[in-house]
Amino acid sequence: MSHLTTETFDANARAALADVQLRGALRNATSLFGTRRLAAANGLPNWQDLRTEARAIKDEVLLNLDKYLEQFVANAESRGAQVHWARDAAEANEIVCRLANERGARKIVKSKSMVTEEIHLNVALEKQGLEVIETDLGEYIIQLAGEAPSHIIVPAIHKTKKQIAELFTAKLGIEPTDDVDRLTSVARGVLRQRFAAADIGISGVNFGIAETGTILILENEGNVRLTTSLPKVHIAVMGIEKILPRFADLDVFLKLLPRSGTGQQLTTYQSIITGTKRRQTDEGPQELHLVLLDNGRSRMLAHPVTRQALACIRCGACLNACPVYQQIGGHAYGSVYPGPIGAVITPQLIGLGKAAQLPYASSLCGACREVCPVKIDIPELLLHLRAEITEGQDRTQEQAAGAGSGITKHRMERVAFKLFAFVMGSPRLYEWNAKAGRLFQRLVIRDGRIGKVSRIVSRLAPPLGAWTSDRDMRPIAQRSFRELWRDGLADDRKCASKQ
Numbered sequence: 001m002s003h004l005t006t007e008t009f010d011a012n013a014r015a016a017l018a019d020v021q022l023r024g025a026l027r028n029a030t031s032l033f034g035t036r037r038l039a040a041a042n043g044l045p046n047w048q049d050l051r052t053e054a055r056a057i058k059d060e061v062l063l064n065l066d067k068y069l070e071q072f073v074a075n076a077e078s079r080g081a082q083v084h085w086a087r088d089a090a091e092a093n094e095i096v097c098r099l100a101n102e103r104g105a106r107k108i109v110k111s112k113s114m115v116t117e118e119i120h121l122n123v124a125l126e127k128q129g130l131e132v133i134e135t136d137l138g139e140y141i142i143q144l145a146g147e148a149p150s151h152i153i154v155p156a157i158h159k160t161k162k163q164i165a166e167l168f169t170a171k172l173g174i175e176p177t178d179d180v181d182r183l184t185s186v187a188r189g190v191l192r193q194r195f196a197a198a199d200i201g202i203s204g205v206n207f208g209i210a211e212t213g214t215i216l217i218l219e220n221e222g223n224v225r226l227t228t229s230l231p232k233v234h235i236a237v238m239g240i241e242k243i244l245p246r247f248a249d250l251d252v253f254l255k256l257l258p259r260s261g262t263g264q265q266l267t268t269y270q271s272i273i274t275g276t277k278r279r280q281t282d283e284g285p286q287e288l289h290l291v292l293l294d295n296g297r298s299r300m301l302a303h304p305v306t307r308q309a310l311a312c313i314r315c316g317a318c319l320n321a322c323p324v325y326q327q328i329g330g331h332a333y334g335s336v337y338p339g340p341i342g343a344v345i346t347p348q349l350i351g352l353g354k355a356a357q358l359p360y361a362s363s364l365c366g367a368c369r370e371v372c373p374v375k376i377d378i379p380e381l382l383l384h385l386r387a388e389i390t391e392g393q394d395r396t397q398e399q400a401a402g403a404g405s406g407i408t409k410h411r412m413e414r415v416a417f418k419l420f421a422f423v424m425g426s427p428r429l430y431e432w433n434a435k436a437g438r439l440f441q442r443l444v445i446r447d448g449r450i451g452k453v454s455r456i457v458s459r460l461a462p463p464l465g466a467w468t469s470d471r472d473m474r475p476i477a478q479r480s481f482r483e484l485w486r487d488g489l490a491d492d493r494k495c496a497s498k499q
């Protein structure tokens with residue numbers, strides 16, 4: 001799946017739509033998570049208030065991010081953590097590889113983390129000859145399959161039980177079985193040995209608490225707990241937007257995140273890590289490294305509209321609710337962040353030029369906005385990005401046409417709308433135009449419809465050709481409402497005069 005890119009979204013989406021097995025798996029999973037989310041949200045009478053509160057906390061953080069980051073770093077360092085700043089993916093990867101090489105590490109265990117997917121950390125580590133193994137079951141499955149995650153919280157959502165069973169048989173050499181308990185226990189057996197042998201554990205971070213320098217990681221399988229406590233060194237990679245001001249703020253986010261993501265009241269494990277162990281006899285790693293990643297986030301922060309995307313807590317609810325994601329899944333987006341929030345974040349991370357198709361991968365139905373626990377107005381963000389794309393295209397066109405020479409699409413549109421307003425402002429002109437339209441349409445009407453317009457007409461009137469290339473157009477009625485009205489009045493008068 002790695003060959004799928006953001007630039008080929010349209011083709012990716014068409015291929016996904018033709019994959020019946022994929023669509024079946026997606027339908028089952030997204031509807032299950034959607035139903036569970038709704039039940040969990042309905043179980044909290046103050047759900048809407050919590051969403052408002054969460055958004056207010058995130059807004060406070062984002063408006064004062066410099067202050068809270070400094071506080072977080074000071075508190076984390078005072079408890080023994082070592083903090084590293086990374087401007088982009090290359091710097092973050094370089095830091096992690098250097099830390100691993102300096103310690104002579106060979107084996108690395110990793111827990112599920114979207115930010116490490118974003119920077120393609122595994123590829124960078126493997127290039128250094130390091131052996132990395134994903135320890136989340138879903139991530140382990142897609143690592144075995146050589147694929148990328150297709151969902152923010154359920155990486156292997158696109159795979160059926162049968163496909164996973166076949167994969168385990170092919171890669172791990174087990175007897176064919178579709179017994180889920182057996183498959184899970186095989187994976188557990190492999191992973192336990194890796195935990196015990198690992199030199200370094202790498203994780204992401206769900207929340208970083210400025211007040212205490214604590215990081216919090218949520219999970220259901222216990223693999224994060226093992227990744228962050230068994231190896232001697234723990235490296236946590238964290239986007240700079242993950243900060244919360246106070247420990248007490250977790251009360252709000254721990255109610256919202258699991259309910260929105262999987263419909264759980266709380267995830268099975270919450271690893272709350274504050275610095276390194278104090279005494280040799282304590283459990284936990286000897287070193288804790290926090291890699292704080294920017295990678296385009298400061299740019300998003302600078303704009304009042306795009307800033308709200310940084311409030312995302314990566315629950316995945318907008319993916320499950322999105323009618324586009326439900327049909328095509330995550331790989332079609334060609335990005336580690338799929339679905340509605342991916343269509344917003346990806347263009348800002350890799351540039352609008354490379355991801356210009358993604359903001360259009362939405363019907364703007366608003367389902368994502370309805371379910372988002374931090375009230376991100378994703379449709380507004382998508383429209384904002386679409387406007388930026390259009391403006392960029394217009395600028396390019398104007399430059400290509402040269403100053404003062406040729407008529408650009410933008411100018412043509414302005415002229416067309418002015419002409420339209422002029423005609424609509426005059427009843428007589430409007431009627432003449434309708435009559436001319438009726439005359440002209442005879443050339444293109446087939447079976448009472450204007451279908452695919454002939455090539456000559458398309459060339460003469462390109463917008464008409466574009467419209468009818470995919471749909472039929474209704475012809476202008478042979479008699480307009482005004483004419484019928486006048487005829488009716490004339491008939492009434494005739495009747496009245498006869499009486």
Ligand code: SF4
Binds near residue numbers: 314316317318373376
């Ligand atoms: S945008 Fe909202 S719903 Fe979507 S993943 Fe982020 S927090 Fe969840």
